Amino acid sequence: MHLMYFTEQPMSAYPEQAGRDFGATALMFSNKHFDPAAGSRLYNEYLEHYRLAESVGFDGIMLNEHHNAPFCMQAKCNVFASILAATTKRVKIVLLGNPLPLADNPVRLAEELSMIDMVSGGRLVSGFVRGGGQEQLATGVNPAYNRERFEEAHALIVKAWTQPGPFRWEGAHYQHRVVNPWAVPLQKPHPRVWIPGVLSKETIIWAAQQRYPYIALSTEIEATKKIWQLYDQVAAEQGYAGGPEYRGYLQRCHIAETEEKAQANARQFMWMQGEFTGLAHPVWSSPSGYFSPAMRKAFVEYAVGRRSNPRGAEFEDQLRNGQILAGTPKTVIPRIRKLLEETRPSIMGFWASDGFVSAQDTRTCIRLLGEEVLPAVREIGKELGLWSPFEANAPTSRAFPDPARPAGQMAVAGAGV
Amino acid sequence: MDWTTETLAIAGSSMHVARAGSGPPLLVLQHDTGTPPGLPFYDALARDFTVLRPAHPGYDGSDRPSWMRNVRDVAVVYQTLLAQHAATRGRRDVSVVGLGFGGWIAAEMATMAPAALHRLVLVGAMGIKPERGEIADQALVSYIDYVRLGFADQAAYDRVFGAETPTAQLEQWDLNREMTFRIAWKPYMYNASLPHLLGGVATPTLIVWGRDDRVVPLECGERYAKALPQARLEVVEGAGHYVEMEQPESLVKLVRAFVTAV
Numbered sequence: 001m002h003l004m005y006f007t008e009q010p011m012s013a014y015p016e017q018a019g020r021d022f023g024a025t026a027l028m029f030s031n032k033h034f035d036p037a038a039g040s041r042l043y044n045e046y047l048e049h050y051r052l053a054e055s056v057g058f059d060g061i062m063l064n065e066h067h068n069a070p071f072c073m074q075a076k077c078n079v080f081a082s083i084l085a086a087t088t089k090r091v092k093i094v095l096l097g098n099p100l101p102l103a104d105n106p107v108r109l110a111e112e113l114s115m116i117d118m119v120s121g122g123r124l125v126s127g128f129v130r131g132g133g134q135e136q137l138a139t140g141v142n143p144a145y146n147r148e149r150f151e152e153a154h155a156l157i158v159k160a161w162t163q164p165g166p167f168r169w170e171g172a173h174y175q176h177r178v179v180n181p182w183a184v185p186l187q188k189p190h191p192r193v194w195i196p197g198v199l200s201k202e203t204i205i206w207a208a209q210q211r212y213p214y215i216a217l218s219t220e221i222e223a224t225k226k227i228w229q230l231y232d233q234v235a236a237e238q239g240y241a242g243g244p245e246y247r248g249y250l251q252r253c254h255i256a257e258t259e260e261k262a263q264a265n266a267r268q269f270m271w272m273q274g275e276f277t278g279l280a281h282p283v284w285s286s287p288s289g290y291f292s293p294a295m296r297k298a299f300v301e302y303a304v305g306r307r308s309n310p311r312g313a314e315f316e317d318q319l320r321n322g323q324i325l326a327g328t329p330k331t332v333i334p335r336i337r338k339l340l341e342e343t344r345p346s347i348m349g350f351w352a353s354d355g356f357v358s359a360q361d362t363r364t365c366i367r368l369l370g371e372e373v374l375p376a377v378r379e380i381g382k383e384l385g386l387w388s389p390f391e392a393n394a395p396t397s398r399a400f401p402d403p404a405r406p407a408g409q410m411a412v413a414g415a416g417v
Numbered sequence: 418m419d420w421t422t423e424t425l426a427i428a429g430s431s432m433h434v435a436r437a438g439s440g441p442p443l444l445v446l447q448h449d450t451g452t453p454p455g456l457p458f459y460d461a462l463a464r465d466f467t468v469l470r471p472a473h474p475g476y477d478g479s480d481r482p483s484w485m486r487n488v489r490d491v492a493v494v495y496q497t498l499l500a501q502h503a504a505t506r507g508r509r510d511v512s513v514v515g516l517g518f519g520g521w522i523a524a525e526m527a528t529m530a531p532a533a534l535h536r537l538v539l540v541g542a543m544g545i546k547p548e549r550g551e552i553a554d555q556a557l558v559s560y561i562d563y564v565r566l567g568f569a570d571q572a573a574y575d576r577v578f579g580a581e582t583p584t585a586q587l588e589q590w591d592l593n594r595e596m597t598f599r600i601a602w603k604p605y606m607y608n609a610s611l612p613h614l615l616g617g618v619a620t621p622t623l624i625v626w627g628r629d630d631r632v633v634p635l636e637c638g639e640r641y642a643k644a645l646p647q648a649r650l651e652v653v654e655g656a657g658h659y660v661e662m663e664q665p666e667s668l669v670k671l672v673r674a675f676v677t678a679v
Contacts, residue, residue: 144602301584
C-alpha cells in the first residue's frame with residue numbers, strides 16, 4: 001500500500017462569525033479577514049506536520065490547492081511541493097493536484113513539476129485536476145472549456161516531459177511557438193500521474209483510458225464501489241485489468257487518545273461544511289458548462305435551492321457511512337479494514353484534521369496514525385494483496401508502459417539535501 | 418398570430434428560425450437568456466413586418482457550433498442568413514431589432530456591412546464597455562436572479578416566467594448561459610473594437626433603453642448614440658433590461674415609427 005498524509009491547510013484564523021454572516025466563504029468572502037501573521041504561523045505549522053508525517057512512517061504527502069477560500073490556504077501546490085522536495089528525504093510528494101484548466105501556460109507547469117521532480121530526487125507524483133467550479137471564477141477561466149483545457153494541457157505537459165524540444169504546439173486552447181523547457185523530469189518515462197475526483201463520470205473514464213490511478217475523494221462506500229465498477233469496465237475495454245494498483249481513496253480520519261476527543265475534533269471536518277467547496281454558493285460551485293451535461297438538471301435545481309448539494313451529506317451520516325472516521329487506533333483500524341476489503345484501494349490518503357483542531361492535537365493524530373494505524377493497515381494490505389503502483393511496478397500510463405523511475409543512480413544518491 | 422418555425426443549416430449547424438407576418442423583413446435578435454416562445458411584442462411586430470426570429474446558435478434549441486468563439490461569429494452567421502433566406506435575399510429594406518445581447522450582435526452586423534441594413538434598433542444592447550458602471554455578471558448570480566435583475570417590476574417577471582419558474586426553463590437558461598460563456602466570457606459582454614468600428618455605420622439607428630436597466634447601464638446607450646453617426650437614444654420609463662416584456666406597446670410604437678418612417 002501507499003499511505004499518504006493530507007491536510008487541506010485550513011486558514012482557520014479568521015473571525016468565524018464574519019464567515020457565517022457572509023454565508024459562502026469560497027470565492028467572495030473578503031480577504032480583509034485574512035490575517036497574514038496567523039497565515040505565517042499556520043504555513044509553518046503545516047510544514048512541521050508534513051515533516052512529522054515523514055518521520056512517523058507515511059509513504060507520501062498529498063498536496064492540493066484552492067483559490068479565494070479559507071478552507072484551504074494553499075493557493076499553489078507547487079510552492080509547498082518545492083519546499084518539501086528540499087526538506088524531506090523519503091516521502092513521495094503527491095500533488096492531487098495541479099488544476100490544469102486554470103493554467104494559461106501549461107509549459108510552465110511542466111517546467112515547475114520537472115524542477116520539483118529533480119530537486120526531490122524523483123519523488124514526484126504529479127496528479128492533475130479540473131479545479132472546483134468557483135476556482136474557474138476565481139481565476140477568470142472559462143468554465144465551459146474546462147474539460148477541453150484539462151485534456152489539452154495534459155497532452156502538452158506529457159509531450160513536453162517526454163519528447164525532446166523544440167517543438168511547436170498549435171492547439172484549440174494553447175498555442176506555443178517554441179516548447180523547449182530546459183528542465184525535464186528526473187523520472188522516466190515521466191512522473192506518475194494520478195487523477196483525483198469526486199463526482200464526474202467523465203473523469204473516471206478518462207483516467208481509466210489513460211491507465212492512470214484514480215483517487216476517490218472521500219466518497220461514500222457504495223459510490224466508491226460504483227467508481228471501481230466503471231473504472232474496471234473501461235480498463236477491460238482498453239485491454240488491461242483494473243485493480244488495487246489503480247485505486248486510491250482519501251479518507252477523513254481523525255485519531256485521538258480518547259473516543260470523545262476524536263469525535264469532537266472530527267466535527268471540524270464539517271468546518272466550512274467540510275466539503276471541497278467550503279460554504280459553497282451553489283451558483284459559484286457549479287458554473288454553467290463546468291459540470292457533466294448528464295447532471296444538468298440536478299445542478300440547475302441545486303443552484304436555485306430546489307435540491308440539496310448533489311455532493312454533500314450531513315456529519316452524522318458521514319460518520320455512520322464511514323466517509324469520516326474518528327476514534328482511537330483500536331476502533332478505527334477495523335473500519336479501515338472494512339473499507340479496504342470492500343473497495344480494495346492500494347493508495348490511501350489520510351486527511352487527518354481540519355478547521356480549528358489544535359496543532360497539538362494534529363501532531364498527536366499524526367503520531368498515532370504513524371505508530372499504530374499505518375503498521376496495521378500495511379498488514380491488512382499485504383493480507384488482501386493491495387499492492388501500490390510502486391510495489392506492483394505498474395505501467396506509468398497506457399501511452400508509456402514502463403514503470404516510472406529516476407534516471408541515473410547518482411541523482412538518487414544526491415537527493416534530499 | 419401564426420408562427421412557423423424553419424430549421425436552417427448555416428455554417429454547418431442547424432438553427433431554428435420562427436417566422437410570422439408580412440411586410441418589410443425584420444430580423445429580431447434575442448437576449449443571452451433566449452426568449453419565451455410567445456410574447457405580445459413579437460405578435461405586434463408581425464402585424465407590420467415579416468418577422469424572422471432566430472434562436473441564436475447554441476441557444477433555445479438551436480445546435481451548438483463547437484467552433485464558435487465570439488459574438489462576431491454569430492453576427493457573420495446572421496449576415497449569411499440574410500443573404501440566403503427567401504424573405505431577405507437581395508432586399509434593401511431589411512431592418513434589425515436587437516434585444517440586449519441580440520443588440521450587440523446587431524451592432525456587430527452593422528459594422529460588417531455598414532450600408533446594407535435599412536434600419537437598426539438596439540434595445541439595452543451589450544457590446545460596449547461602460548466607463549463608470551459595469552455590465553452585470555451573470556456568472557455570480559442564479560438563473561432566476563439574473564433574469565429578475567432585468568425587470569424593473571418583479572410582477573412583470575412573474576407574469577412572463579411564473580413566480581415559481583419551471584425547472585425546464587432553468588435548464589434552458591443554463592444551456593443558454595453555457596453558450597454565452599463559450600462566446601462572451603472574456604472580455605465579458607463587450608468588444609473593445611466595437612466603438613471604433615461603429616463610426617462607419619451608415620444605417621440610421623434607434624437606441625432604446627429601459628430607464629431602470631440594471632443589466633446594462635444606460636451610459637452604454639449614450640455611448641452607442643455617440644459612436645453611431647446616425648443614431649438617437651430613447652429612454653422608456655417603467656422598464657428594465659427586458660423592455661419588450663415590461664413595456665411591449667411602447668417599444669412596438671417606437672420600432673414601427675422608426676423603421677417605417679420615410
